[in-house]
Amino acid sequence: MGFVKPTTVAQVAEAVRQSDPLARPLVTLGAGTGRHPFLRALLSDGVPDNDSFFVTLTDRSVLFHAVAAAGYRPGKLRYAIEHEQVRTRISEVRRRPLWSTFRFRFPGHSQAAWLNVGRAWRPEMDRFLDALHGDGLRGRALGQPDSGGAGNPEHRQDGPGTAS
Secondary structure (H helix, E strand, O other): OOOOHHHHHHHHHHHHHHHOOOOOEEEEEEEEEOOOHHHHHHHHOOOOOOOEEEEEEEOOOEEEEEEOOOOOOEEEEEEEEOHHHHHHHEEEEEEOOOEEEEEEOOOOOOOOEEEEEEHHHHHHHHHHHHHHHOOOOOOOOOOOOOOOOOOOOOOEEOOOOOOO
8 A cells, every 4th residue: 555655756756657658657646626625635535536636647647547446556547637738727727725715617517516635646746837837848857956947926825824
């Protein structure tokens, strides 16, 4: 089981290789859908469901693997979306201390869903969004330092005491 983040990232990288052998993973993060991440975490008792994903930005596309119910491992590939399409489907990015969120409209859905990213995956979320909205897709390998996204006005930074 991949409860340790490096193990989980390695398992997702293997799932990416199986899904698209030519793709090179750049950033992987864990995310769950829903509007209330705290309530969801309490009610789910930490067990992932079909609305939890490993989101992987590759040099070719963005892959959404479902989180398997038996352990925190990548399951079935649910979506493979081109970079340009992903850019237009992301909105309302909110960076917060415990749970960061952004809205994402999945293919075939008319409304965007909230994707909640826990604190442990926040650096990866920042790299993911910066790479998609900047020119960081070319030549950027997994594990390279990022700029932090401070200069991108498209992303909203919510801190303590900020209304949302």
